[in-house]
Amino acid sequence: xxxxxxxxxxxxxxPADAQIVSHQLMLRGGLVRQTAAxxxxxxxxxxxxxxxxxxxxREEQDRAGAIEMLMPTIQAADYWRATGRYDAYGPEMLRIxxxxxxxxxxxPTNEDMLTAxxxxxxxxxxxxxxxxxxxxxxxxDEIRPRFGVMxxxxxxxxxxxxxxxxxxxxxxxxxxxxxxxxRTFARMGLRAIPMQADTGPIGGDLSHEFxxxxxxxxxxxxxxxxxxxxxxxxxxxxxxxxxxxxxxxxDSMTADYAATDEKRDExxxxxxxxxxxxxxxxxxxxxxxxxxxxxxxxxxxxxxxxGSPVTPLGGSYGIGVSRLxxxxxxxxHDEAGIIWPDAVAPFKVALVNMRADDGSVTSAADEIYGxxxxxxxxxxxxxxDERGGAKFATADLIGLPWQLIVGPRGLANxxxxxxxxxxxxxxxxxIESALARLTA
Amino acid sequence: xxxxxxxxxxxxxxPADAQIVSHQLMLRGGLVRQTAAxxxxxxxxxxxxxxxxxxxxREEQDRAGAIEMLMPTIQAADYWRATGRYDAYGPEMLRIxxxxxxxxxxxPTNEDMLTAxxxxxxxxxxxxxxxxxxxxxxxxDEIRPRFGVMxxxxxxxxxxxxxxxxxxxxxxxxxxxxxxxxRTFARMGLRAIPMQADTGPIGGDLSHEFxxxxxxxxxxxxxxxxxxxxxxxxxxxxxxxxxxxxxxxxDSMTADYAATDEKRDExxxxxxxxxxxxxxxxxxxxxxxxxxxxxxxxxxxxxxxxGSPVTPLGGSYGIGVSRLxxxxxxxxHDEAGIIWPDAVAPFKVALVNMRADDGSVTSAADEIYGxxxxxxxxxxxxxxDERGGAKFATADLIGLPWQLIVGPRGLANxxxxxxxxxxxxxxxxxIESALARLTA
Numbered sequence: 001x002x003x004x005x006x007x008x009x010x011x012x013x014x015p016a017d018a019q020i021v022s023h024q025l026m027l028r029g030g031l032v033r034q035t036a037a038x039x040x041x042x043x044x045x046x047x048x049x050x051x052x053x054x055x056x057x058r059e060e061q062d063r064a065g066a067i068e069m070l071m072p073t074i075q076a077a078d079y080w081r082a083t084g085r086y087d088a089y090g091p092e093m094l095r096i097x098x099x100x101x102x103x104x105x106x107x108p109t110n111e112d113m114l115t116a117x118x119x120x121x122x123x124x125x126x127x128x129x130x131x132x133x134x135x136x137x138x139x140x141d142e143i144r145p146r147f148g149v150m151x152x153x154x155x156x157x158x159x160x161x162x163x164x165x166x167x168x169x170x171x172x173x174x175x176x177x178x179x180x181x182x183r184t185f186a187r188m189g190l191r192a193i194p195m196q197a198d199t200g201p202i203g204g205d206l207s208h209e210f211x212x213x214x215x216x217x218x219x220x221x222x223x224x225x226x227x228x229x230x231x232x233x234x235x236x237x238x239x240x241x242x243x244x245x246x247x248x249x250x251d252s253m254t255a256d257y258a259a260t261d262e263k264r265d266e267x268x269x270x271x272x273x274x275x276x277x278x279x280x281x282x283x284x285x286x287x288x289x290x291x292x293x294x295x296x297x298x299x300x301x302x303x304x305x306x307g308s309p310v311t312p313l314g315g316s317y318g319i320g321v322s323r324l325x326x327x328x329x330x331x332x333h334d335e336a337g338i339i340w341p342d343a344v345a346p347f348k349v350a351l352v353n354m355r356a357d358d359g360s361v362t363s364a365a366d367e368i369y370g371x372x373x374x375x376x377x378x379x380x381x382x383x384x385d386e387r388g389g390a391k392f393a394t395a396d397l398i399g400l401p402w403q404l405i406v407g408p409r410g411l412a413n414x415x416x417x418x419x420x421x422x423x424x425x426x427x428x429x430x431i432e433s434a435l436a437r438l439t440a
Numbered sequence: 441x442x443x444x445x446x447x448x449x450x451x452x453x454x455p456a457d458a459q460i461v462s463h464q465l466m467l468r469g470g471l472v473r474q475t476a477a478x479x480x481x482x483x484x485x486x487x488x489x490x491x492x493x494x495x496x497x498r499e500e501q502d503r504a505g506a507i508e509m510l511m512p513t514i515q516a517a518d519y520w521r522a523t524g525r526y527d528a529y530g531p532e533m534l535r536i537x538x539x540x541x542x543x544x545x546x547x548p549t550n551e552d553m554l555t556a557x558x559x560x561x562x563x564x565x566x567x568x569x570x571x572x573x574x575x576x577x578x579x580x581d582e583i584r585p586r587f588g589v590m591x592x593x594x595x596x597x598x599x600x601x602x603x604x605x606x607x608x609x610x611x612x613x614x615x616x617x618x619x620x621x622x623r624t625f626a627r628m629g630l631r632a633i634p635m636q637a638d639t640g641p642i643g644g645d646l647s648h649e650f651x652x653x654x655x656x657x658x659x660x661x662x663x664x665x666x667x668x669x670x671x672x673x674x675x676x677x678x679x680x681x682x683x684x685x686x687x688x689x690x691d692s693m694t695a696d697y698a699a700t701d702e703k704r705d706e707x708x709x710x711x712x713x714x715x716x717x718x719x720x721x722x723x724x725x726x727x728x729x730x731x732x733x734x735x736x737x738x739x740x741x742x743x744x745x746x747g748s749p750v751t752p753l754g755g756s757y758g759i760g761v762s763r764l765x766x767x768x769x770x771x772x773h774d775e776a777g778i779i780w781p782d783a784v785a786p787f788k789v790a791l792v793n794m795r796a797d798d799g800s801v802t803s804a805a806d807e808i809y810g811x812x813x814x815x816x817x818x819x820x821x822x823x824x825d826e827r828g829g830a831k832f833a834t835a836d837l838i839g840l841p842w843q844l845i846v847g848p849r850g851l852a853n854x855x856x857x858x859x860x861x862x863x864x865x866x867x868x869x870x871i872e873s874a875l876a877r878l879t880a
Contacts, residue, residue: 007507007570009561033557036516036544041557044572047510067447070487072594073513073577074534074546076476091539094514096546099531099581104476106514106536106546117473117481121449130447132484137513137577141539154512 022329023148038145038153048346064180066131077103106139133160156322189341210285214330217280224256338399354407462769463588478585478593488786504620506571517543546579573600596762629781650725654770657720664696778839794847
């Protein structure tokens with residue numbers, strides 16, 4: 001993409017109303033623009049990150065055997081009446097009346113609707129187990145939306161719902177999602193710690209939050225120092241079809257102490273001594289097992305193998321997709337701007353033409369751009385007629401993993417400069433060797 | 441995907457309230473489920489089609505130089521007040537009041553918001569031209585939602601917005617979208633005819649609807665018989681960077697008569713004589729040039745090359761992504777069910793195991809499934825313990841382009857049956873040759 005034809009409204013000023021660094025950098029870097037309190041338009045660069053994150057989430061859901069579908073944003077109030085949640089949910093639910101005076105709402109979550117949809121078709125034990133998910137915009141009418149996309153009102157969530165015939169099966173579904181979550185966050189380069197959590201309005205008796213560490217986090221968390229190690233998705237390779245291996249793995253992942261403020265265990269903390277760590281954390285995922293909480297009020301049962309009715313047991317599993325954009329920046333930035341992990345970077349390379357007014361520099365940069373594009377390398381080509389300093393500042397601010405700088409002095413010696421954003425490391429290399437590195 | 445683990449609630453009964461064939465087949469084929477009047481959940485099979493269509497739309501927008509972003513579904517009423525459309529829009533706009541008594545609405549379209557967003561950052565002639573687009577859910581509170589996803593209330597639309605410095609430039613943007621639309625629909629196997637159209641509430645003086653022919657269409661259309669030829673995307677290959685070639689191409693595409701009911705020209709029709717055709721049509725896309733209709737009330741100007749202010753001229757360009765699912769079925773079905781064009785089929789192959797209770801048939805079918813999956817062929821594997829007749833009926837109903845049938849008699853002779861859904865042609869071929877055909 002040529003920057004001269006792109007829409008990347010970067011800004012030097014730090015917006016006064018943005019309290020945390022991810023919010024500041026998302027506004028300054030032209031990733032989002034606020035359009036109402038707690039509601040954001042995703043500008044082209046931010047949209048690309050959102051889609052990268054969404055795709056990683058999708059791949060890991062699919063890998064865990066969950067099936068993608070898509071529920072609407074607007075729900076009939078009746079779904080919530082049937083489960084008794086309509087009145088209970090409170091003012092965070094955006095309630096709507098249509099032109100025919102029917103009561104609707106903008107879905108904040110989908111347990112009620114999805115259980116009803118699944119109930120309509122699932123009649124036999126052979127229709128279970130199933131995990132269904134969708135990635136859809138939700139709305140929660142927060143009284144004080146803040147921290148940009150981290151606590152917005154309209155937000156993108158992946159929510160999955162499992163249906164099983166018995167508790168053992170429901171535990172397998174839960175464990176599959178548990179592992180999928182560890183893998184999902186690890187693939188984004190995040191260290192997400194599973195912590196026992198309260199179940200809140202979703203209900204149920206088993207729940208984990210997945211929390212990443214950041215000074216701006218909304219809650220205080222306590223954990224064994226073993227969680228300081230950054231793990232990769234390969235460390236979470238376990239066969240989702242093998243329920244015994246799955247349980248053993250989840251047990252090993254929950255053996256070391258990790259708890260949110262509400263779930264602290266003073267005895268365990270005391271026993272840990274120097275191995276105890278404390279930090280602030282950001283919740284990026286939350287999984288729940290709630291049994292028959294939704295199937296029972298809806299009268300949902302299927303015929304079991306012996307013909308007798310069985311009430312399916314359920315769980316739900318959420319990942320804050322749009323929130324992750326902010327969380328990733330909280331975890332990956334420096335004074336100059338964002339440092340995108342490779343897996344979620346909006347483009348891989350910032351190609352900087354230092355002298356757009358110099359024909360030979362421009363023709364060299366154009367050729368490099370063409371070759372990177374042909375090789376399928378996502379490249380943002382700064383071909384604008386601007387000074388080098390402004391271009392460097394923009395490249396650092398938007399944080400693409402690589403910067404490839406083409407200038408007259410280098411070209412005279414047959415070299416370009418390759419900079420790794422994360423480390424700041426710069427190298428002068430030949431054009432061929434830069435291309436080989438970036439297309440590898 | 442193994443059907444025994446999928447969520448595909450097909451039904452034999454034709455739903456009483458579904459008047460047109462696409463609506464009937466989408467319900468019967470388990471593609472969607474209605475969750476409120478004019479609002480649908482996209483079940484896994486329907487969701488896959490929706491994403492295929494969305495991706496073709498996206499690729500052709502990108503090819504035309506449009507830049508993807510994503511605006512929220514909920515808009516502040518102020519955007520619409522600023523352009524004077526808030527009161528004018530009428531009861532189809534879903535108006536919402538939040539907990540702080542702020543007036544919001546569920547966006548039915550985005551001219552007002554996007555012009556404001558773009559205005560905020562575009563200050564110079566160098567920031568133009570631009571075409572920005574998003575693919576986002578919209579809501580129009582239809583008084584009588586009907587025809588399933590064809591005239592639903594919550595619907596997925598691709599809407600693009602162009603900004604140019606002068607009329608000649610605006611015409612180039614318009615032409616680019618014109619060609620992108622022809623290509624988009626042709627890639628889906630649709631014959632979409634561009635017709636001069638009224639501009640309605642969007643405003644402006646130049647507009648084309650893209651209409652496909654179907655007996656269930658909402659409007660009567662009239663056209664030269666030349667449009668009976670089905671064209672492919674290759675027939676619409678024109679360099680989007682060459683404005684002269686672009687205009688000549690658009691002129692050639694609008695030379696032959698084609699008009700909706702409101703835009704009929706009796707003199708031209710009379711001159712056509714036997715070459716005139718009449719049909720009912722479904723609108724799948726609509727493009728508008730509206731000049732300064734939105735930039736003027738917003739006071740949007742940029743500094744021109746000589747420093748003097750220039751008011752950008754705009755157009756907007758919509759494709760009904762969710763509506764296309766219905767339109768495609770209207771254009772592609774028979775008595776037995778849907779016949780998906782290859783480009784939008786949810787899976788390429790329906791692999792039918794005729795005897796799931798027979799170990800050797802199942803192991804052959806399992807192996808074929810594994811090899812198709814390894815080759816990246818999207819396969820829905822009917823591994824359920826059901827009779828062959830029910831499996832054939834399901835396969836025909838959901839309309840995947842190919843059916844590969846594995847049964848005991850064939851296997852004894854070393855063959856499987858390969859059926860092309862569109863033609864009904866069946867062939868007995870060896871497993872290897874079937875695999876070679878499907879992976880080619």
